[in-house]
Amino acid sequence: MASVLAKKQKKKSNYNLKELKTLGNQLLSSRTHINNLPLLITFISPSSSPQFVLESLLSLQSFFITVLSDLPSSNSQINIDENELSKDPELVYKLWLKAKFDDFVKSLIDVAVSSQADETLNEIVLDAIMDFVKLGKDGRFQSSIYQRFLHAIVYSPSGLDSLLNSLVSKFFMYIDVRYFTYITVEKLARSLDSRGIEDKNNKSAHEDSEDLSRPSNLELAIHKIHYILSQIPPFDIKGGQSEYEMWSQLGLSSKEIDGKGLKEVNQKKGPKKCNSDVLSTSQIAKKIKLKFTKAWLSFLRLHLPLDLYKEVLVNLHQAVIPYLSNPIMLCDFLTRSYDIGGVISVMALSSLYILMTQHGLEYPNFYEKLYALLVPSIFMAKHRAKFFELLDSCLKSPLLPAYLAAAFTKKLSRLSLVVPPSGAWVIIVLIHNLLRRHPSINFLVHKQTDETDEDSSRGDGEHCENAKEPDTCDMSNGKPGIDMFNVEETDPAKSNAMRSSLWEVDTLRHHYFPNVNRVVLELEKDLTVRAKTTEMAVKDISGASYATIFNREMSRNFKRPPVTNQITALFPDSDFPGWVFKLDESENDEKSTKRQRIESS
Template identity: 50%
Template sequence: MLLSELQSLGSQLLSSRAHINNVPVLLNYMTETSAAEHCVESLLSLQAFFTPLVQDLPSKSLKKANHNNPDFIYKAWLRSMFDDFLQSLINITISPIPDPALREVTLDTLMEFVKVSNRGKFHSAVYYKLLHAIVFSSLTVSDILLDVLPSKYFKYIDIRYFTYTSLEKLSQCLVYNSDDRTTNANSEKLPSESMDNSIRNLFHLLSSIPHLQAADSNADHEMWNALGIFVKKDIVIDGKGISKKKNKTQKTGDTSEKVLSAANVSKKIKQKFNKAWILFLGLTLPVDLYKEVLVSLPHDVIPHLSNPIMLCDFLTRSYDVGGVVSVMALHSLFILMTEHGLEYPNFYVKLYALLEPSIFMAKHRAKFFELLDSCLKSPLLPAYLAASFTKKLSRLALNVPPSGGLIVIALIHNLLRRHPSINCLVHQDHVETSEYDSERKEDSLAVASSANTRDRVGVDHFDNEQSDPRETKAMLSSLWEIDTLRHHYCPPVSSFVSSLENDLTVRAKTSEVAVKDFSSASYATIFNGEMRRRIKQVPVAFYSSTPTTLFSDAEFPGWTFNLNNECPVSLNEDKGATRGSEELDPSAKRKRVEH
């Protein structure tokens, strides 16, 4: 059909009731496969036709009843056509085929019917139907409607309220689909791919709703529908200006409407916000979405919950997962512990278990190390716990990149300043009998063995494989690992160790180090810093004679090297630092090839 013919059909429909059969003809062009101009023309004609009639149409329950009244049958038929029109609008809105302009037009038409089709009140059923189609669509919401819904409609307070209400119901639907124990002959389970996509769509909608900025101002409480949920009814203003409830004998014209206060509106919104998020967090989230949710909780969810302790079960389960998920859950859990009184006895044990070399290459390592520094800031931290974390970090410094070494030095610097009781770790050559050994000795042989081990120089009592920080014996050890960083191949690391020694010597003139200045360091940042550094003296390697080996024998006292590869390298424990009297066979040396 030509576009002019569609315009003629629309004009006939609006001019006379005799052309009512033009409605199904126009509906045939309300599809996602129709041309955009035909679809828009049909949409405008049908919208102009149904808008003045929609309030008088019977509801779905009455439409199914058997009535012999011809006028009612006619209105019931119009109701069926209107429902088909709404469904066509929804199908076009969530379809990937139409252009953004057509999608925005259909969405605007739907929202207009949400405003006027329920006798002037907000039509929550039509709005729920729209959100249901969006969530269970096979497309990603962020690619379809997130650029239109938040900017045009989520600024209205009543739309936010009914959005939370609808998403709460949709979360319950997804809980049903994920529960294998429930069966219903009239419902079908969603496949796993569709289930994950629906959960993602639900999260994108939930996280895109803006929060109320102030509870004492009505500036943020603009409503889409004047007769919404936040309007008090049956209020009468008497001659003295006092508001009273309307009596049955009073006329309807004497009633007035009063918008709820900003505090009451905020309270209602917060209740729906709590229910929607708690139900959503009870779903089985995909791994990638799980991480995204954990990142958004501290800033977008916890500050707006009426009782953030409700998240303790979700966060403790996430913290027990381990790996990157535990790192992401640490921030929210730390907020609950420090600001909302959550008690979590195994917090430091789990935090100690997260200290692995892989954490220095994780994506969110910067935030993790800042939180680690905050968690170890309390002066009430036991000495054994502070010593275990200090020793664990120093041991990790031997296996991490140079950027990780900088972070470790900064953390240990702060720990030594905050907890003077662990300053003995700075230099501890010999350890006297301690409570660790006295409580755990079983017989005289074990006591003698431990005493012999204790007297040996160079033995580290720290148990790096122990997962419980109370059992690591860190107080019996020393920070020899930090001393090895003094000779690190990366100049920033070695110079930072020297500054650490100076800071511990002159405590009155120094302060704690800001970990965030080092937590985002990498090979690139260190290299760029070295490139920008102004070099005053260039290091030059000078040898009086041409070297024949990479390392000199003086650097390995007590060791004898055999070049025949028949016997392994052995340690001469009896002769100490003296070299064997036998000289190496000159013939065994590799001859220089002349070209």
């Protein structure tokens, strides 16, 4: 057996390009040369020369396109017994052609996902694979070939950036390609999820394995799935879209369209446009939205790498939530992310806020988690601008209890002592808005720290009617000059904010950054009169930093006072009779020369 294989391998290596072209012409001319078919398939290999691969590909593609409609489906081979095969030689021939076609497609996919293949050759191979996907059986989308192709791309140990870019740019504008991409991605994500679980359970048994269970290859596969999902354009019919493009001749089969078949279109090459009278745009949009939802939910169940986890959270509220069939299905993923804390919670806040305000999600511990995020490091975080805008929006409700508004106000006031000037600027604006929205906590601004215990208890009781725990507002144990606020407390109801004052803000009256003390002066106004005051926009200053503040100050034009008299001497001569305050010109020249020497050195 080994000698036979060696002989075949030797014969293959002895062929030149001209002989290979002759084999292809013979195959296309007559069935008597059908034995050239398996030989030509052997040249479709990552180890073969690109010229040999291209020449074999052109011949085999031309051959299979003519016989593709006569090939039996994979399911029909199961019901064929040996008696039928012996009675029908033509059926045996077609089954053999079907097997060789599968081998040919497999070889094409191997070349496409190989890191050794040339980029130009990959483009040609990609077009050939997608042509067979388009022709398929009876002109419908050949999903089995497309799924095998995407499976090979995701499971390949190579990055395949150029191949993925070509696939996205050439074929993701077609509706049927997007539809079956979502279906395939869902299956791949489920497969990776199960393999990841097996890898955790059998880590010791697979330490020397080189398959996909290795963490590096698993992470690469997850990154590829995310790239594919994020590059599919959303199918949105809000703009009144009435037409859409199909890659295959008949588009989606009737099984995916709720039993409503499609009218056949002309079998011309190239993509076809299906009008709304053939298939309703709303029907196809509903189907794609459902597959889009299943694909993303399956992907989000994976153990995402940290860098990819952050990227997904940042874009989730814009790229995913608006196109889900039921966005509330993301609540588990987002609440888990929000409970992690730190920068992950900040990134999950945008999407979680959308679910709460637009889709009716109830999250009882939302404000406690938000309160815990107020730490000095948040003022240096990359996404602090969006966080401050959402923080301002979350605290806008007039139904917010007084104890909660006071806790956030006091926590921000304490942070103003340790944050950069840009952070202090944002904090004072947030405090200004909180005091204007919630008049019940305005006593924090004017409370005297040296008041007696009796006055403190009476004054604070007037503002604790809406508190969650009225006992926390009891100031009978308070001492004059001592701040009862507990900055280390994570529960805002137990922070004693109602027993404190905003003395930290008073220290910012003479801050070296003029915008800070200017906003502090605004707090002296009577903010309870809402008709005479307005809220300050957080969006305009939320992304400020040392660099932006410095550039803003440097670009300002300062008015210089006019010079009325030319000063020639520091003291008039009349004050010192007998003295002449005049520098000799020679000494002036000598000093100038010395100064030039020093500067040049």
